[in-house]
Amino acid sequence: MIEYIIPPAMGFFGLFVRGFAGFGSALIMTPILLFIFDIKTTVVLVGLVETPASLLIALNARKEIDLGYLKILVPVSLIGVIAGGYALSRYDPVILKKTFGIFTIIFTLRIIILLHLKTRRKKQWPRPVGYLAGLIGGLMSGLFGTSGPPIAVYLENQIAEKDTLRATMLCFFLINDVLRLIYYGFSSLITLEILKYSIIMLPATFLGAYFGRAINLKVNNYVFRLTISIILLITGILLLSRK
Numbered sequence: 001m002i003e004y005i006i007p008p009a010m011g012f013f014g015l016f017v018r019g020f021a022g023f024g025s026a027l028i029m030t031p032i033l034l035f036i037f038d039i040k041t042t043v044v045l046v047g048l049v050e051t052p053a054s055l056l057i058a059l060n061a062r063k064e065i066d067l068g069y070l071k072i073l074v075p076v077s078l079i080g081v082i083a084g085g086y087a088l089s090r091y092d093p094v095i096l097k098k099t100f101g102i103f104t105i106i107f108t109l110r111i112i113i114l115l116h117l118k119t120r121r122k123k124q125w126p127r128p129v130g131y132l133a134g135l136i137g138g139l140m141s142g143l144f145g146t147s148g149p150p151i152a153v154y155l156e157n158q159i160a161e162k163d164t165l166r167a168t169m170l171c172f173f174l175i176n177d178v179l180r181l182i183y184y185g186f187s188s189l190i191t192l193e194i195l196k197y198s199i200i201m202l203p204a205t206f207l208g209a210y211f212g213r214a215i216n217l218k219v220n221n222y223v224f225r226l227t228i229s230i231i232l233l234i235t236g237i238l239l240l241s242r243k
Helices: 006-021 025-033 039-060 067-088 093-116 129-144 148-158 162-186 192-214 221-241
Strands: none
Touching: 006 025, 006 039, 006 162, 006 192, 025 039, 025 093, 025 148, 025 221, 039 067, 039 162, 039 192, 067 129, 067 148, 067 162, 093 148, 093 221, 129 148, 129 162, 148 162
8 A cells, every 4th residue: 555655745745846946856756765666666667757747847947948058968968877777777776775875875965064054156167077977967867766966066066047057957857867768668677567656656746846846936945955855864874774
């Protein structure tokens, strides 16, 4: 019964976060779903359910997208997606789960630290750093179902305007999701069971995306991100402790 309750709830919460912040849906959904499904099922399922709702969000933000950064990030991320998808279909899921736990903890700690820093905006990195961010993001997307951390870190450093930053992230993650779903399809990773659960989750993801977009400018961003960070940190620790 739990597999029919928790996944839709995570779908709502995950897409609420993406609708609000522009990224983070997989970081929310994947750790929790790993307590119910194996790593392969979880990663493919997250990709299937977040893509339709993400398309809706990205269309609403399309006028603010900075295409220049997408030209840097998208091509190299494709290489990473292929490499990550290959590893997903061949390596030990227990090792992958613990690795994801480590990544979750590392990036969550970084978010918490940055939330408490009161320094001025740092100097922009050279634009070509985006090639490395895109490659790592694509690898994480294919392997763990989330390319968010490296892409968000890079674009946050590059783009000062909030709406442009959010819209550019939304568009990149949508393209990335579509690319990895194509790869998963050709690799026979999409099964009937995964399709069944994706249908169960889809209504909740659309609701989450709608409400996240509607209130993205109406809540205390600091408290919201800190709460999400604490949840992710606890989840990452639990993933490391599970056999």
